Amino acid sequence: MDVREAYETARAQLRRTCRRELGEMRELDFRRFAIAVGDPLPPPADGAAVFAPPLYLSAVLGWHEGPDEKRLRPDGADSEVLPAVDLGSLRLMGVGQSLELYEPVLNGARVVEEISIDDVQLKEGESGSFILISLKRLFSSGGRPLVRCIETFVGR
Amino acid sequence: MQAVKKPKVGDTIGPTVWRPTTVQLFRFSAVTWNAHRIHFDRTYALKEGYPDVLVQSHLHGAFLAQTVLRWAGPGSSLVRFTWENRHYAIPGDTLTCEGTVTEMQGETLTCELTETNQHGRVCAPGWATVAIASC
Numbered sequence: 001m002d003v004r005e006a007y008e009t010a011r012a013q014l015r016r017t018c019r020r021e022l023g024e025m026r027e028l029d030f031r032r033f034a035i036a037v038g039d040p041l042p043p044p045a046d047g048a049a050v051f052a053p054p055l056y057l058s059a060v061l062g063w064h065e066g067p068d069e070k071r072l073r074p075d076g077a078d079s080e081v082l083p084a085v086d087l088g089s090l091r092l093m094g095v096g097q098s099l100e101l102y103e104p105v106l107n108g109a110r111v112v113e114e115i116s117i118d119d120v121q122l123k124e125g126e127s128g129s130f131i132l133i134s135l136k137r138l139f140s141s142g143g144r145p146l147v148r149c150i151e152t153f154v155g156r
Numbered sequence: 157m158q159a160v161k162k163p164k165v166g167d168t169i170g171p172t173v174w175r176p177t178t179v180q181l182f183r184f185s186a187v188t189w190n191a192h193r194i195h196f197d198r199t200y201a202l203k204e205g206y207p208d209v210l211v212q213s214h215l216h217g218a219f220l221a222q223t224v225l226r227w228a229g230p231g232s233s234l235v236r237f238t239w240e241n242r243h244y245a246i247p248g249d250t251l252t253c254e255g256t257v258t259e260m261q262g263e264t265l266t267c268e269l270t271e272t273n274q275h276g277r278v279c280a281p282g283w284a285t286v287a288i289a290s291c
Contacts, residue, residue, distance in 0.1 A: 066189065075193055087173035
C-alpha cells in the first residue's frame with residue numbers, strides 16, 4: 001500500500017469508533033512501566049491505592065497477546081496500533097500526544113478504550129509524500145472517563 | 157529541584173537529566189508490548205538512516221512528565237499534558253528536561269517544558285498543567 005492509498009483508506013474510516021476491552025489493570029504492570037521509565041513507584045504499603053504512571057494507558061501498544069511473529073508488519077509493529085484501519089506496511093512513527101487526565105488509573109480497574117481516526121492529511125516533504133494521522137482515544141472505566149488522548153503519527 | 161513553596165510564574169522546573177540505555181529501551185518496549193524494530197534492532201535502525209536504535213516516542217513524553225511531577229512534589233498530578241517528538245534520541249544521549257511555570261490558577265500551574273540533548277538540540281517540547289498537592 002503506498003502513501004496515497006493509505007491516505008484514502010484512512011479517510012474512508014474517519015471518525016468511525018472502535019471499542020476494545022483492555023482488561024484489568026495490574027499493579028505489577030504499573031511498577032514495571034515506572035521502572036522502565038526510570039522513576040520507580042513508591043514501595044507497596046498496606047491498603048494504599050496504587051495508581052498507574054500518567055502516561056501508562058496511552059503508551060501501551062498491545063493489551064492482549066497479539067499476533068504471532070509472522071503476522072507482524074515488516075518493521076515489527078503490530079497492526080493493532082491502528083485497530084480502526086489496516087494501513088498495510090506503511091511505516092508509522094509517533095509524533096506526540098495531547099492528553100487530558102481526568103481520574104487516576106487504579107490497580108484492578110477494568111478499562112475500555114474507544115478509538116477513532118480524528119484527522120488524516122496527505123503531505124509532501126523533501127523525501128516524498130507522507131500522511132499525518134491523528135487518533136482520538138478515550139480510556140474509561142465503569143463509564144467514567146480516565147484519559148482522553150489525541151495521538152499523531154507520521155506514515156511513509 | 158523540587159518545589160517547596162507555592163510556585164509562581166517564571167519559576168524554573170528541573171533540570172532533570174535522563175540517560176537512556178539499550179536496556180531501558182528494551183524494557184520500555186517490553187512493558188508497552190511494542191515490537192517495532194527501530195527501538196531494539198540496531199541493524200534495522202542503521203538501514204533506516206539512524207545512528208542507533210531510537211528512544212520511543214512515549215518514553216520522551218514520560219521523561220518530560222516525570223520531570224515536572226518530581227519537581228511539583230508527592231501527590232501532584234497531571235491534568236493536561238502534550239509533547240511533540242522533534243528529533244530522535246539514542247542510547248548514550250544525555251537528555252536534559254527542564255521548564256518554566258507560565259501560569260498559576262489556584263492550586264494549578266501551567267508550564268512549558270523542553271527535552272534537549274547534549275548537542276543543544278531540542279528533542280521534544282512539552283506543555284503541562286499540573287494540580288499541586290499542597291502549597
